[in-house]
Amino acid sequence: MLKKTATICYQDGHEDTVILTARAQCQAEEHAQTNGWGPVENCKIRFVYYFAYTAARQQGKTTLPYEQWLDSIIDVVINTPDDTEDAQLDPTN
Numbered sequence: 001m002l003k004k005t006a007t008i009c010y011q012d013g014h015e016d017t018v019i020l021t022a023r024a025q026c027q028a029e030e031h032a033q034t035n036g037w038g039p040v041e042n043c044k045i046r047f048v049y050y051f052a053y054t055a056a057r058q059q060g061k062t063t064l065p066y067e068q069w070l071d072s073i074i075d076v077v078i079n080t081p082d083d084t085e086d087a088q089l090d091p092t093n
Contacts, residue, residue: 004020004079005078005079006052008056008061009074018052031054053066053070
């Protein structure tokens with residue numbers, strides 16, 4: 001089974017690739033609910049960023065607090081195993 005990953009593009013030019021685990025997704029969903037973001041469908045970009053951030057923290061790719069990490073990135077690209085091109089995550093699937 002191929003894993004879904006995200007490529008995090010940083011302002012300093014480096015990139016990190018993280019595996020998007022079920023644990024990271026659950027933590028991102030819980031964070032969204034706790035912070036009143038509403039349904040994931042209404043905050044897709046913010047959810048994708050927090051999902052990638054949570055995965056990066058779990059995998060030792062960052063120790064920064066979320067807001068500081070967010071200021072350090074340019075974008076997050078979700079890489080799906082069956083796509084030939086990078087695609088943005090639709091968390092409703």
